[in-house]
Every structure is written in structure tokens, then in C-alpha cells.
Amino acid sequence: MAAAALNVLGSRAPVGLVGLGLIGGSIGLDLQALGVEVRALVHRPATAARALERGLAQQVDTDPAVLEGCDLVVLALPLDRLLEPDPALLAALPSRAVVTDVGSVKGPVLALWQGLVPRFVASHPMAGTAEAGVEAGVRGLFQGRPWVVTPGSGTDPTALVVVRRLAEALGARWLCCGAEAHDRAVALISHLPVLVGAALLDAANRGGVQAGDAELVRALASSGFADTTRVGGGNPELGTLMARCNRAALLEALSLYRGALDDLEQQVRDGQWQGLAAALAQGQALRPEFL
Amino acid sequence: MAAAALNVLGSRAPVGLVGLGLIGGSIGLDLQALGVEVRALVHRPATAARALERGLAQQVDTDPAVLEGCDLVVLALPLDRLLEPDPALLAALPSRAVVTDVGSVKGPVLALWQGLVPRFVASHPMAGTAEAGVEAGVRGLFQGRPWVVTPGSGTDPTALVVVRRLAEALGARWLCCGAEAHDRAVALISHLPVLVGAALLDAANRGGVQAGDAELVRALASSGFADTTRVGGGNPELGTLMARCNRAALLEALSLYRGALDDLEQQVRDGQWQGLAAALAQGQALRPEFL
Numbered sequence: 026m027a028a029a030a031l032n033v034l035g036s037r038a039p040v041g042l043v044g045l046g047l048i049g050g051s052i053g054l055d056l057q058a059l060g061v062e063v064r065a066l067v068h069r070p071a072t073a074a075r076a077l078e079r080g081l082a083q084q085v086d087t088d089p090a091v092l093e094g095c096d097l098v099v100l101a102l103p104l105d106r107l108l109e110p111d112p113a114l115l116a117a118l119p120s121r122a123v124v125t126d127v128g129s130v131k132g133p134v135l136a137l138w139q140g141l142v143p144r145f146v147a148s149h150p151m152a153g154t155a156e157a158g159v160e161a162g163v164r165g166l167f168q169g170r171p172w173v174v175t176p177g178s179g180t181d182p183t184a185l186v187v188v189r190r191l192a193e194a195l196g197a198r199w200l201c202c203g204a205e206a207h208d209r210a211v212a213l214i215s216h217l218p219v220l221v222g223a224a225l226l227d228a229a230n231r232g233g234v235q236a237g238d239a240e241l242v243r244a245l246a247s248s249g250f251a252d253t254t255r256v257g258g259g260n261p262e263l264g265t266l267m268a269r270c271n272r273a274a275l276l277e278a279l280s281l282y283r284g285a286l287d288d289l290e291q292q293v294r295d296g297q298w299q300g301l302a303a304a305l306a307q308g309q310a311l312r313p314e315f316l
Numbered sequence: 317m318a319a320a321a322l323n324v325l326g327s328r329a330p331v332g333l334v335g336l337g338l339i340g341g342s343i344g345l346d347l348q349a350l351g352v353e354v355r356a357l358v359h360r361p362a363t364a365a366r367a368l369e370r371g372l373a374q375q376v377d378t379d380p381a382v383l384e385g386c387d388l389v390v391l392a393l394p395l396d397r398l399l400e401p402d403p404a405l406l407a408a409l410p411s412r413a414v415v416t417d418v419g420s421v422k423g424p425v426l427a428l429w430q431g432l433v434p435r436f437v438a439s440h441p442m443a444g445t446a447e448a449g450v451e452a453g454v455r456g457l458f459q460g461r462p463w464v465v466t467p468g469s470g471t472d473p474t475a476l477v478v479v480r481r482l483a484e485a486l487g488a489r490w491l492c493c494g495a496e497a498h499d500r501a502v503a504l505i506s507h508l509p510v511l512v513g514a515a516l517l518d519a520a521n522r523g524g525v526q527a528g529d530a531e532l533v534r535a536l537a538s539s540g541f542a543d544t545t546r547v548g549g550g551n552p553e554l555g556t557l558m559a560r561c562n563r564a565a566l567l568e569a570l571s572l573y574r575g576a577l578d579d580l581e582q583q584v585r586d587g588q589w590q591g592l593a594a595a596l597a598q599g600q601a602l603r604p605e606f607l
Contacts, residue, residue: 151538171536200536206529207536213520214537218544220580223599225512227576229504230602232569238497245462245491245498246505246606247442249547253509256540258603261596268584268592278523279581285518289511290570293559301559305552308514311521312549315537 033059034097034190041066041095041122043114045076045085048127048150049101050162053081055195058164064091066114067159075159089117097187100126104266107134110141118142123184125191129211130270131175131204139177144184147204148174149211150197157260165196172197175204205274211267212274214315215256217282219264220275222257225250324350325388325481332357332386332413334405336367336376339418339441340392341453344372346486349455355382357405358450366450380408388478391417395557398425401432409433414475416482420502421561422466422495430468435475438495439465440502441488448551456487463488466495496565502558503565505606506547508573510555511566513548516541 031037039062042049053063057080065082066089067073073085084091089111092098098118100107107128118124125146128134135147150172172192176185185201192199202210229250233242268275292301322328330353333340344354348371356373357380358364364376375382380402383389389409391398398419409415416437419425426438441463463483467476483490493501520541524533559566583592 151536153539170538173536200532202529202532206527206532209523209527210529210533210536213523213533214541217519218516218540219596220577220584221512221516222544223596224573224576224580225509226599226602226606227579227595228508228569228573229606231576232500232504232572235572236497236500238493238501241491241493241497242501242504243605245442245464245501247461248444249509250505251603251607252543252546253513253548254599254603254606255543257544258599261593261600264596265589265593269587269589272584272587275584276581278519279577279584281523281526282515282519283577285515285522286511286570286574288518289515290567293511293563293566293570296560296563298556298560302552302556304518305510305514305555308517308545308549309552311517312542312545314534315517315520315545316542 032061033194034061034187036096038094038096039064039083040191041092041098042082042101043092043098044101045072045081045159045162046101047156047158047161047166048152049099050076050079050081050159051152051164051166052099052101052195054162054164055167057083059194064095066091066117072159079159079162081159081162089113092117092119095119095122097123097125097191099191100124102126102128104128104130104134104270108137108270115141123181123187125188128270129215129267131173131207133270135175135177135204139179144181146174146176146180146184146188148172148188148192149207150192150195167192168196170197171200173200173202173207175202175207177204208271208274209277212271212278213281216267216271216275217278218256219259219267220257220279221282222254223264224257226254226257323352324485325352325478327387329385329387330355331482332383332389333373333392334383334389335392336363336372336450336453337392337448338452338457339443340390341367341370341372341450342443342455342457343390343392343486345453345455346458348374350485355386357382357408363450370450370453372450372453380404383408383410383413386410386413388414388416388482390482391415393417393419395419395421395425395561399428399561406432414478416479419561420506420558422464422498424561426466426468426495430470435472437465437467437471437475437479439463439479439483440498441483441486458483459487461488462491464491464493464498466493466498468495499562499565500568503562503569504572507555507558507562507566508569509547510550510558511548511570512573513545514555515548517545517548
């Protein structure tokens, strides 16, 4: 092959992807559309074959040697596999490559990986996750979505620049904060809603069954109930993994949530209708700030 | 006028509507399209003028005498006005008319109104309520939606038949249950989600402010947070009114919800990840039953 021109990331080397699920596959599709050469490591031969058919990368292999020559490697793995990395993967990562991840919890990932590779950048592209697997990747997934990076004291600033180029090439909004602040924020706006919605499903079920009204409760549930429980009724493995990896921040968020619910319940109990209306009006005013 | 033919409700008399907001206005539009004569009582002259412009009824007046000659009157009023009815309205209701309401809590409405008029039917057409006021009424609002009636021991069965004809003419699904069962069910699937979502907004706000991360928390909130808080960030007057009129059932629902949340929190606290995954899997399996 003739010497390649500089690509949109300012490099002549290919990008390596580890994992071709929703996030990895979507990165692969977008990068190739931008003229970047993409090589990918996957777990199973059947995934490799299907990924090649879908064109998620130019080369896909189950042998970590496929990553050779890459100067940027994106670990698009589930949190558990990220936190207990395969030794063969570690051995195959090019020693000077910038390595980044896409995990939804950042503290433990940063703590582990900054000791494993010299140019690690902890990052979290926040894009929809309703689909999973090799069929899930789509073009334009990151367009306008936050791409959060959480550099540590040891993070190489030149590596951060490389990941920023990647995020911006994919159309994401670059956001930089501490890992602890990130994990606290996602506990509040992403992990807590899972438990809140799951508890609501459980309560509606228990209440209906106890009163012998299970069918009536189901028949009367409408779009409000459906919306409130959407993430609570989502993928249980993903929910558990997030709780496991972000336990302390989630427990803190739960404690705040209990306080807020206690206040509302007390107003109902005491018939403080003006106070309740004021609290609900505050919620109504707050919500657009989060949209 | 020449003697009218029997209309779709099996009557020659007009239908009276009290209130022309989302529910009243929508009933007026649909009934007229079905060839039924509709007369409406509203509070303010400006509303009457606009309602006539919109064609929500053939006659609209602020004088309760407009209801004269109606053999079915639908009280499409907010719960508070329904529970403290205007004496002039009571005096104007034709003595043999079937009277029904559209309130979202049924116990107190039935208790009051079955003592006020001889042919009262407590009912709750469950249709979307994001819009309100004289501009809100639309055609087809009740199509495929539940129309719940909660007859009491004194409810006239012939009056129930009239309301059933109305519900079915509007395309709604007829559902009959006790007022207590209705109020327990809506506490679980409609009123509890308001408090659950409002508490989540409050917790996310408090958590962000306490940590000095208020902006970050807002920036990272995505569609999952938006969905979980949609009804919690809704109309505060409506939420308060529902809590006030359905307090006992709402407190019972809150107690069940606390139990469910306690169980989930305990699993997170104890690191019982298999138990947590099983609980979340139960939620995932339950949710489609409510849709």
C-alpha cells in the first residue's frame, strides 16, 4: 500500500476498535465514512464474519494481533470486561497507542487503566443504548450527543487531544470533568432512574395483586406510566453492571431521592396542599433545564 | 323545530356539557359529528364566544338555563369544582337527566353526587391531558382509550346504559369497576408516578447543587431522565388536586413503593448483584403487561 495521507484524526495509522456492539460498530461506520482505516477485534468468529458483512471495519479478527499498527484504540467493551481485561488484549495493545474506553462509569475504569497503558483517556460517549450487538451499530449515533472525558492526574494531554479529535469528528459535544463528578452526575440522572422505575413497576404489580386488581391496574396504565418506567424496565444486566460499578454514588443519589420523596409524602400526609403544589411547581420549572 | 329523529345515543334530546376544556370540548366535537345536538355551560363569556367559534357545541352559554331539556349532562369540570358544585348548576340540572362526570378520582365524587341527583353515574374517560382550556378539545380523543365507570349501590342501571352508549359512540373501551378499586389503581399507575418523577427532579437538582455540579448534571441528562420525569414535571395544580382527592390510596401506594425501593437499595448496599439482576429482570418482564 502507498503511504496513506493524513486522515481526519491527523494520523496515517488505522484506528483499532475492541468490540463492535452499538458503540463500537457505530464508531466504525462513521470513521470509515470519514476515510479513516478501521481494524477491529471481536470475541467470536461469527461476530467477525457478520461485522465484515455489515462493513463495520475494514479488518475484523478474533486475534488481538489485528490491533498492530493502530495509534488509537477504542475499548468499546461492557464495563465488566473493561474492568477485568483479557491479558491477551493487554499484550497486543501497541505500546505508544492512545487507548480510550466508552464505559458509563469512569472512576474504576480510570483507576485501573491509567496503570495499565501509558496513554489512556477515560471517556464516555453518551449515546442511546436500546439496541446491542453486532447488528446495533448505526451511522451518526454521536451527532450532537455529549462525549465526556474524565482525565486523571496522569493523563497525557496529547492523548486527550487525539480523543477530542475523534469525538468531534463523530459530531459529539466535548465535555471534560473529573471522574468522580461524572459518576455522581450519571448516578443521579441515569442510574437512579433505573431503580426508581423498577420500584414503580414492582409497586404497581404488588398493589394490584394484593387487592385482587392486577388486571384493572394493567388496563388503566397509560403513557405516563409507560414513560416513567421505560428505563426501569430496561436491560437488567446493564442496570446491574452500572449499580455494581457506581455503587457509592448510586447509594448517595438514593439517599437524596429518599429525602425528596419523604418531603412530598409528608405534605400529602399532612394535607399541606399549598406546599405540595409549590414542590410540584418547582419540579415543573426544573425539568426543562435537564432537557 | 320539527321533532328530531333518535340520535346515536337513542334519544331525541340534546346532550349538555358543563365545561369545554380538553374533555368537554372533545366530547362536544365528536358528538356533533355523530349528529347529536350539544349544548354547553361555561364559566366566562369569552370562553363561550371562543367555544362557539370553534364549534365545540351548537349552543354555549354562561347561564345554567342552557341545560334545559337535556336528558344527559356531562360534568367536564376539574375535581375541585366537581366536589364543591355551584348551587346554580345544581338547580339547573334537569331532574330526570342522567348526569355523569369525567373526574380522575371516583370515591369522593360518587359519594357526593349520588346524593345530589337521582341518575348519577361516576365515570372517568382516561384520555391525554397535556393540553387544557377551550383550545384543547380535539376529535377522536377517546378512540381506543378506557372509559371507566364506577357504579355505586344506588346507581340507576338505565343511567349506566346511557353512559355506556356515550362512551361507545366516542370509540372508548368500556370498563366497569368499584370506585375504591379505581382509585387504588390510578394511585398506583397515575398519581404515584407524579411524586416519583417530582422527587427525581428534586434529587437530581439537590445533588448537583450540593456537589457544585449543577450544570454538569443538567448537561448529562438524556432521554431516559426526560421520560422518567415527564409526568413528575407536569401540571402542579392537577397533581395536587389528584393527591388531595385520592390521599388514602396514594399514601398506600407510596408505602408499597417504599418497600420496593428499599429492597432494591438493600441489594445495592449488600452487593447482592444476582438478586438485583433478578429484580430488574422482573421489572423488564412486567412492563409490557402494563402497555
